[in-house]
Amino acid sequence: MTMTDTTNYPRTLDATPQGDGTDGYGYEYLANAGYFEEPTSDTLTYDSNHDVKYRFSIEGSVRIAYFEFPMDDVPQDTPKKIAQELKRRTRLQYFWFFDPKTNRVQVFRASRGNFQFIYNPDIHTGTTAESKLDKLEQVSEDINVLFDYKDVVDRFYRELWDHRSDLASSLTTESGYTLSKQEELLSAQRIIDRLIFLYFLVERGVVIPVNDSKEMVPGKTDRVFNTLVDEHDDFWTLLRTVFFDRLNSRDADDVKFTGSYWLNVPYLNGGLFQPEDLTTTDGTTVSEGEELVVEDFDWEALISELNEYNWLLDGLEGTDEDESDTVGNLTPAVLGYIYEKFVISVSKVGDDVRLSDLDPSERNDLLSEGNSEVGAYYTGEDITDFKARRALWEGLLEKIDEDLNEGKEPRALNPDDLYRPGENQIESIESDQKDGFDVLYEEYETSPEVLEYLDSKLQELKVCDPAVGSGSFALAVANTLFEWRSMCRPNTDEYVLRRQIIAQNIFGVDILEGATEICKLRLWLWLISATPVDTTEGATVDERDEIPPLPDITFNIRTGNSLLGFTETAAVTGEQHTLGSSTMEDQLRQYGEDVRDYRESSDPEKETKRDLERRHDDLKEDLDEWYAGAQSDSNNNRLTMADHVDDVSAAWDSLNAAPQSSTTLSIKIPDGIPESIDGYLESQGFTTYKYKARLDSPALNKQGVEKIFNQLREHFSDPDDWSVLIEREYAGQDFREDKLDACHWPLEFPLVFMKYGGFDVIISNPPYGASIGTEEEPLLKSDVNYECQGASDSCEWFYERALDLVHKQGAISYIVNKSIAFYSSWSDIRRKIISETEFKHIYNVGLGFVGVDLETVAIIHTLDEDTTNQTPTVHRSRDLRSTTANQPEFVGWASQSAMKESETIILHPFTEEDDRIVSDFESCTDFTEYWHQRPFRGVYILGDDQKNIVEGETPFIDDNPALQRYHLDSDGVRYIDLDNLTESNRKSAEKTRQPRLLFKVLRGSRVVVYMDETGRFASTGDIVNAPVETTDSPYTMSSLFAVLNCPVVSYYVHRMVYNESTETARNLDAPYIENIPIPPISDERSETLSAVANYTLFLNQYCSDSSPENGANELAEFFVRLADALTTSLYFDLQDDTAEMWDTLEGNIQNINYTQWADDRFSTGPYPEAETERIYDIVMGVYSSINTSKMRNLISDVENSPIARRIDEVLNR
Template identity: 20%
Template sequence: MDKKAAINLIEDTFNAHFSEEQFTLFARNLLNDLEPKSNAYSGNYIWDDYKDHINTYKRIGKYVDPEGEALDVLIVEVKSVLKLERARTALRNFVIKHLSKFEKDYALVAFYSKEDEGADWRFSYIKLEYRSELDEAKGKVKTKKEFTPAKRYSFLVGEYEKAHTAKNQLLPLLQNIANNPTVEELESAFSIEKVTDEFFNQYKDLYVKLFEHFENDTHIKAELAKANIDNARFTKKLLGQIVFLYFLQKKGWLGVPKDQVWGKGQKRFIQNLFDQSQSENANFFKDKLQFLFYEALAKERNNDNSFYKKFNCRIPFLNGGLFEAEYDWQNANISIPTSLFRNEEKNKAGDIGTGALDVFDRYNFTIKEDEPLDKEVAVDPEMLGKVFENMLEITERKSKGAFYTPREIVHYMCQESLIHYLDNSLNDTTASYQAIDSSQPALFPGSTDKKGNLKIELEHKGKVTVPKADIETYIREGHFALENDQRVANTGKETAAYKYQLPESIRQHAELINTKLTEIRICDPAIGSGAFPVGLLHELVNAMLVLKPHFSDKYLKEKLVKLGFENNGETLSVVEVNESRYIYRLKRHIIQESIYGVDIDASAIDIARLRLWLSLVVDEDDLDPIETLPNLDYKIVCGNSLINFPENWKSSVSEIIELMKDQFFNETNADIKKQLKISIDDVIADRMSSSEKTFGIQINFDFRLYFSEVWNEKGGFDVVIGNPPYGAKLTAEEKKFFKGEYSDVHMRTPDTFNYFISKGFRLLHNGGVLTYIVPNNLFFQSEYEKTRRFLLSKNQFHIGINLGDGVFNTATVPSSIFLSSRQNRGINNYFYSDIRNVNKKQIDFNSIFKKESISSTLKVPASVFGITQEEFGIIEQLRSVSVTIDDIAEEMASGISTGGDKIFRVADVLAEELKLEKDLLKPVLVGGEIDKYRLQDTHHSVIYTDRATQIKDFKATEAYLSEFKDKLSKRSEAKSGVMPWFALNRQRYPNLFEEDKIIMRQTSDKIRATFDQDGYYVIDSILVFKKDSSCDFSYKYLLSVLNSTALYFLYAKFTQEGGRTFAQVKPLNVRKLFVPKANQDNQKSISLLVDYLLFWNRYKEKNSIESQLFESVLDTTTFELFLGEELKSAGKEILKHLGDLKPITDQMSEEEKLAIIQSEFERLYDPNHPVRYAIETLDSIEEVRIIKEALK
C-alpha cells in the first residue's frame, strides 16, 4: 500500500467513531492474509464474570504470522464509556479467557461503547505469557504452561483523538505488502518507548525555544528577576501548566456551559481559546492564558457555580498552587509571541508546526497512569514524569546526580517496601521469608533467563499474625481478586462457581491491615519527578480497595467519616458514596497523611506536586462540585536532604507548625492561605537563621522541623524509598561537612548516594524499611566497604539485586536495588541476585534470588556481595593455605600520570628526528601493549620530567614541549603551582620502573599480567607490583598465580568487575588476593614454565597450541597448590609429574631455546602423559567445577 493510501486508511479508521466495517478493512490491510471469521457472542454466551462489563463481542478473523504464531482479531462492545476507561483489568482478563479457549497467545482487539456511539475507543494488542523455569538437571530453561498475567498495549483512538502516534507506528506495516508482519513486529508498533522518546525530543525543543526567547527578551527577564524567579524553572512550569490543561480538557472540565455538569466541556478548549485570541488580535499568553491560569483556575469564586464571566463558561477552581502566580502578572505586561504556540515550521520528522500547541495536539493524552500489565500508547502522567525528569537533566540535573527510574523498577520497589512494612508491622518475627515455590514479582516481565536462580524459602519465627507469603500474594496479586471477591461478598457466601481468591489470613485481618496501611508514613528524600511517591500512592490505593469488601459495616462507616463522607453531620451510606469520589478521598487522605518528599531542585518539586495533583484529577468523574486540590507546600518540599540540624537538636515550635500546616493543607481562601504560609515560613526561618553560626554550615531544610508530626507520632518514617543522586558536584564546604556528618559510611570517595544511605536510616524509626536504587559499586567497590558493613551489621539487610548496565537510558553508571530495615533483628540470611548479564528489557524477577549468609559476607574481604555459600566455602579453603598479596607487596601502584599522554609519550623515531635529549627519554609501555605472559614493545619513550628538571638544559625537549605549553599549563597541577608546566603530573619514582617487577593491564575486568626485567617505565594504564624484599616467592611464580583461573575467580568475586564497561584493575583490589604457599622446588618448576611462555610469546602467535598448553599446566599447578588434598584424592596432581624441565638461559641462542620449549611441549602434550590427563579431567573435581562455573 502506498504511503498516502496507508495514511488515509489510518485516519479514516482511528480519527473517527468506531466502525466495524472500517476496522475490518484496516485489519485486512494490516495483516494481509487475515482469515475471515464471523463469530458473534452476546447474552448467555458472555461468561458470567464479565456480563457486567461486556454486551457483545465478535471474532472477525484469525491470522498466522510467518513464524507460525496465531492471533485473533476481536471486536468487543463494553457496557459504558466508564467501563472502557476504568475496567481495564476485567477487559484484559476477558480477552485472556477467549485466548485460552481458542488456544491462542495473541489478539488485536477493538474496544468500544455504544454509550457515546463509539466516539472514544481503544485499539489493543494483548499477549499471553508463560512462566519459565530452570531445569537444573539439564541446565536449560524450559517454558512451563503456566499463565502469568497477560499484557495489554492500547492506542487511544476516536473522534477526539489524534492518530499521529498510530500513524507513525503502524504505517511501516501497512506499506509493507510484500511481507506479512510477525507478532513481534506488531508488538513493536505498540511501543510506548518510541512515543516517550519522540514526545520528549519535541518537548525538549519547545523548552529550548521558550527558554531562549525569555533569555533574550529583556522585559520578561527583568520581570522574572524582580520576582526572584529562575528562567529555567519558569519555562518548565509554563509547559507543565499547559500540559496539565490538556489533561483537564480531556476530562471535559474546561469550557463547560453554564447549565451543564462537569465533563461536558470542550475537548479542545485550549485550542479554541487560542483561535479566539487570534480572531481578536490578542496575545494568547497575556490576554488568555494568564487569566485562565492566575484567575479562573487559581481563585475561588463562591456561589457562582464556578462560572467564569471572562470566558463565558464554567472553569473549576483547583487550588493547590500550580496556577498561583509567582509574579505580578497583572502589571508585568508579559507577552509571548504567537509563533511559540502555533506556526507553520516543519520539524525533523516533517510534521507541520513546532509551537507548544502544535506539538501537544499531535499526541493522545490519557489521565490513567500506566500499570505494568496495561499500557496506553499515549502521554500519561507517568510518561510526563519521565519527560520532566529528563528535562531536569538539561539544566544541570546531572550535576545533581539524578536520573529517572523506569516504571517497572518503581513498581517492584514500591511493592516490596509495602510487603516488608506490613510484615514488620503485623508479625513479631526474627525471620520471615517467602514460601518455597511461591512466585516472586516480575520487575521486567518477559525473561526466560533463570540460570542459577533459587526460590526464596520460608523462615518464620515468633508470633505470625499474617504469613508473609500471604502478604506477598495480597500486595502483588490482590487487585486481580478484587472483582471476584466483591461478587462473593455481595452474595454473602462462597459458591461452587465463586470462591474467595484473597488468602484467608488477609480477609480475616482486613481491618487490621487497612489500619496499618492508613498509618504508614513514606518519604522520598530525593523525590525528582515523584515517581516513587506516586507509585506508592497507587499501590496503597489498590491494596486498600482490595480489602474493602472484607470490612465490617461498623469499620467501613468509621472509615467513611475519616474520609469526610458526611452530609449535614450524617455519615453517607455505602450505597450513596460514589466510587470515584471514594478513590479520590482515599488518595487525598494518603497524600495528606502518608506521603512526604524533598528535593534540592525547585523544578523537581513543581513536577512532583503536579504528578500528585494529576493522580487526584484522574479519579474525579461527573462530580459537582469538583473537589479542590490540596496545598502540598509542606509535604513536598524544596531543600537539601543531606544538610540538616543534628539529630539531638530539638525544636520547641513543632506543635505550632503542625497546627498551621494542617489548616494550610486544605485551605482554599487565597488571603488566609497566604497569611498561613507567611506565619509558617517565619517560624521556620527563625530556626534556620543562626544555623551557619551554630553548626558551621547554612541549613535551609530539616526533616524534624518540616515533618515534625512524623517524629512526634512514630519516631521516624516507616518507609524511605528513592533513587538518590550520585556523582553530584559538591563544594569544598559540603565535602568537609559530609565527611564528618556521615562518618559511619564515608571512606575516601565523597558520593551523595552513599550519604543518602546513612541519611535514609536516620529518617526511619526502628524497624522502618529503606529501599533504594543506587550504583551497583555499592556491592563490591572498596570505597564502600564501610557502607556494606553498616548495612549488614548495624541494620537488617533483606534484598540485594545487581542490575548492572542498561537500566537508565541516560545514565552510564550500572545500578542495583537494595532493601533493608533499620536495626539488626538477628536474621543471618538475605537474598541476592546478579542479573548484570540479562537483557534489561526482558528481565523476569520470578524466582531469581539466592539465599546468602550475612555472617559469611562479613568475612569476605571488604564484605563484597555476590558470593554464594558454596563459593564462600571455597574462598575460605583457598585462604587457609595462602598469604595475601598485601602481606608480600612492597608496592602496588599505577604508572605515570602524564596529564597529556599524546604529548609526553613519543615514538622513538620521532624523538630521534627531533633530537630530543636521551637523558630525559625512558622506554615506556601502555596497557594495550601487555597481556598475560606477553609484552609487545611498540618503541615509544616517555619524556620523564619532574619539578627538579632544569628544562633550559634540554633545548630540543623544551622546544618540543613549548608547542603545547598553553594546554599543559591548564592542568590542575600546573595551575596550582604543584608542578611546573613542563613536568609530568605524577612521575612516581625511577626505581619503581627500573627494577624487576610484575606489570598488569589496568583497564580490564580480570588480571592480565606479565614480567618485566628490562626496566620499562609505564603509563597509568598499567599497574606495577613489586614484592617485598623479605618475600620468598619468585616473581615468575607470583606471575603464574596472578594469571591463574583460581585468582581470576577470587578477583571476580571480590570486585564484581566482570563484564563492566571500562572495568579497572585497582591496586587495593589486587592486594586482597591470595597466593598459595609453595616450596622452592615447586616454585622452580613453575618459574621454568613461565620462562617458556614469556619467551615463546615473543616469537609466536597469540593463543598457539603450545602457549595454551603451558598456560593450562600453570593453571593446574595453582589449583594443586590451593586444593592439594582434592587433587591428590582425585589423582590429578601434576607438579610431581612435570619431571626435570630443561631451563633456558641467556647464553643460549633463540633457536636453542625454542627447541627446548618445543621438546617439553611435545612431552607434556602426549595424550598418555599424566599432566595432560590431569588437565583435561580437572573439572571432575567439584571445587574446580564450581570455580569455573562461577566465571561463565
C-alpha cells in the first residue's frame, strides 16, 4: 500500500541493512564496490517525534549513508527529509535509500549542490530503465555517474539555440528604432532567462494559480504554461506584465490565468525584473519595458519545448513519476552549463547564426566544440569542490591566525588543532579528502563557543571569481559556505544563511553581460530553493507567509574587463591625480558605505539604486581618464592604440580623444590606392604608399573628415574595399562600458579594497588562450601593466592580476593549463608565483575536460614571500587520461624549495628512488655540451610546393610517426627533388641534411630519437634536428644516440621536464632537451655501446623492411634490452656485475659498417641484399657468443633493480 496516514508510521525507523542484500542495489552491492570501509551506525531525529537508525561510512573514497526500508511504510517525502537533516548536521555526501520489497533505489548527493537519482522498477521501463540500470552498474567505478546530466544539457542546448535566434529576429521597437544584432540577442537572452526563472517560480509554488476566492490551486508546471500560452494571444505582453509590473512592484494585482482563475505573482525585486535600457543603432536609449515589441514569434513552440523537461529548483525534489514522462531534469546548475556552451558556440560562428542553417558537419563540429569547452562542468564538480574547500579553509585560517596573534581567539580553541598542509600532518586527512574545516569540526562539534566563533569568521570572508561566467565557482563557494555554516548553526533557518552568503560573501566579474545575468539568476534560484513556500490546495494565498524579496546582488556581480583598470588605491598617475587623494578616497568610501546600506535594506528604494548607479558612472568616468593618462611604457612613452572607425562621427570623436600632435590618421586600401584617390589624399597632406596613406598630427575639422569619407565612398562601392584607422594615445572614452569597459576594482568593490585591502580568496578557471582585440593588446602586453609576458596569454595575465586582487595574506585558487608547470614560455608567471606565494595544494587534474585535449592543474596558494619550508600536498585525478574520473587522490607532498631550484611546479612527489635518480644526474653533463648547432625544426612543405613535389634522389622524412626508436618506417619516407622547391623551402630542407640526431614529437612518455650520421635525410617540420659534435669527447654519435634513447632519458624528460604530462603531442624543441643529463663514459665503453647501437639500428630496420621469419625479431629485441641495460648502468652504480656485462661484450664485439649499409638502404638504388645478409651473419655470430644465461641474467638484474623499476613505473603509469 501507499502510506498516506502520516500519523501511524514508525516513530523509530530502523533503516540499517536487514536482508542478505543479494537482490537489487542494496547494501551488499555498495559494500562490494568498496564504499563502506569501517561502517558504523547512528540515529537521527529527522522530523518531529521521528527518528531513523542508519549505517554510514566516512573512511572510504566517499562519505555515504545507507537506508533500507519499504517505502510504503513511510510518507513519500521521508527520504528527502532525512537527507536534508543529515546534510545540515553532518559532512556526509551521499544518501542511498533502498526498498527491499520493490528494489527501488533513491540516491541524493548533497555535496556541491543537491542532486537526486531515482530508479523504480514499477514505473521506469524501456530505454529509461535501461539508462538507469546502466548507471547503477557503473557505481562501483564512480558513484557520480548517477548524476551525469550531459545528455540533458546537449539536448536543451540544441533546441534552445534556434528558439533564441528566432526570438532575436522577432524583436522590434514601438517607435521604429533599430536595434543592433548584439542588442537583439542580448534582449532575447534576457527574455528567455526570465521565462526560465518564471518556470522555476511556478515549479516552486512562488507563482501559483488561485481562484476568485484567492484559494490556491496548484498545478503541474507544464499545464500552467500551456494554459498561459493558450489563453494569451500576446504572450510577450503577458510576460512583460509579469516581469515588470508584478514581480518588480509591490502595488500589483494578480494576472489573468483562465476562466475564473488568476495567477498570483508576488513582489520579488532583486534586479532581474527591472526593465533594461537598450541602445539603438543611432545611439538613442530606450526602455525595454516601454519599447520592446515581439512580432510573429512562435511562443507555443518554445513553451512546448520547455514543457518536455522536469523542472527542479532543488535537486532533492522530484518524484518517481516526474522522470517517467519527461526527457530529463532541468536544474539551475544545468542552465549554467548550457549558457557556457552558448558563449563558446557564439564565439565560433557569430551571434545570429541558426543551428538549422549549418550543414550537419558544421553543426556537429560546433556542438562538439561547445561540449569541449564546458566539459569540466559535466564532470568537474570534484575539481570545483576541491578548489573551493581548500581555498576557503585557507581564507578562514588566515582570519583565525590574525585573532591568535592578537589574543582574540576563543579560550576553548587549541591552535594545534588547526590543520595546515605539510609533511608533518597526518596522511589520512588528505587520503580521505578531508579539508581543514572537517578536521576542526570533528574536534569541536560539541563546543558552541568555537562553532559560534567559526561561523562569525566565515561571515567575514570575501570571495571573488574575476572570470565568473555563469557562476560555477560562485555556487561551489556558496554551497561550501552554507555547508560549513549549517554545521556551526544547525538550527538556523536555511533561507537566512543562504541570503547572508550571497549578499556578504560572493563577488564576481565577467566581461560578458549575459554571463553575469545568468550568474545572478543562479544565485537567486539557489536562495529561492531554500525559501519556505506553502502551496496547500484550498488555502488562501494571502494568509501564507510572505515570500521575502530577493536581495539585489547587482553590486556583487559586475560586468567589466577584469584585466583592465586600477586594482589599488595607491597613487597611480603623476602628482596631481591619485586614487589615494583624500577627495577620491572619501568619495569611494562614502559610495561603498551607501552601497552597503542599500544592500542591507529590507526594502531598498529603486531611486536609491538609480542614484548609486549615477554616482558610479561619474566616478568611473574620472577613473577612466586617470587610467588612460597612466598608460605609458617602461621608458615613459605613452602607449598608443589602433582605433578602427566606421563613420565620420566615430572618426571625429577618436581624433579629438587625444592630443592630435601624437595622432595619425591612416587609410588602408588592400587592392592598392587608385591614382585619383592617391592624388586627392596627397593634396590633403597624406603621405601615400601602395596600400596605405597616413596623415601625421592631423589638424582637420569635422567637415574635413567628412570630405575624406565622402571621397572614399564615392569611389568605392564596397565598404570592405577601404578602412580608416586612427592611431593615438589612449583616452578615457576608450575604457567606457561600451568600449574596453575597464574594471576599476576599488570602485566596483569599494569597501573590500578600502577597508580590507583586497579579497580573502580569489577562485577561478580563468580563460586560457582567449582572443584579445587590437585596442586592448598594447595594454595587456605592456610590461608596466603586466610584468609576466612569456606566454602572452590571457591566463597568465589573470594569474598576475589575482596577486593584486587578494590582500597581503589572501588565498588564490586557480585551475590553469598544465603548461604553467614546465613550459619555458610560462616561466615568468611560474617564477613569480613560486617566489611570492606559499603553495598549499597542487592538484594534477590531467585531461579533466570532456572533449578538450588539454591538461590542467589546480593550485591553491596564499600570498607570502616566505616560502622556504613549504611542502604543499599533491593530489592527482584517479585517472589522468580520463575526463570522467576526476576524483582527487592524495599522492604525497612536494617541496617548494625544490620548485624554486628547478623552476618547475612539481606535480608528483619524489620517492626515495626518485631522489637517488636525480642525485645521480649531478655527475652528468648537459646535452648542450654536445651541440654543434642549436636544435631546430625541419621544413614544412606547404602550399604550391606541396602540390608540385616531384620524385628525386633525396630521401625526405615526410611523416613524424615514421620515426621509431631504432628504425624508420618506410611509408613515411618519400624521395623528392629539392631543386623543384621554392628557394626558402629548399634552403630549409638542405639545412637539415647534416649529421644529427632527430627527436620525434613526444607522445606519451617515451622519448624517441633517430640517428642520421651522414645527413642523408631531409626532415619534416614536426621533427627537431639536433646537430651534434663528439670529436672532443669519448662519445661517438652512435653511443650518444643510444644514451638518448634509453629509459633514463625518457624518465628525465617525462618527469623532470614535462611533469608527467599526458598531452597528446609535445615537440622536443631546444629548451626541453638542452639539460638532458649525459653520463660519463670511457673510450672503451663508448666503442662497445656504439657497436650495440649499430646492431640495434640494423636489426630493427631489417625487421621493419622484410618481416623475416628467421628469428631476427628475437635478435632485435635482445639487443634493444641490452642497449637499455648498458645505458642505464652508465647512470647508476647498480651492481658490481654490470662490469662483467661490459667486459663480456668488449671481448666479443665486431664492428659493422652500418653507415654504408644505411646509405645504400635509403638510396634510390636497389636494396643491398648481399650486404644485409653479410651484416646479419656478423651480428648473429656476436649474439651466439654473448647470448648466455649469465648475460640474460645480468640484463634482468638491471631491469629489476629498484631504480629501473621506478623508471618503468613512471613511464607506464
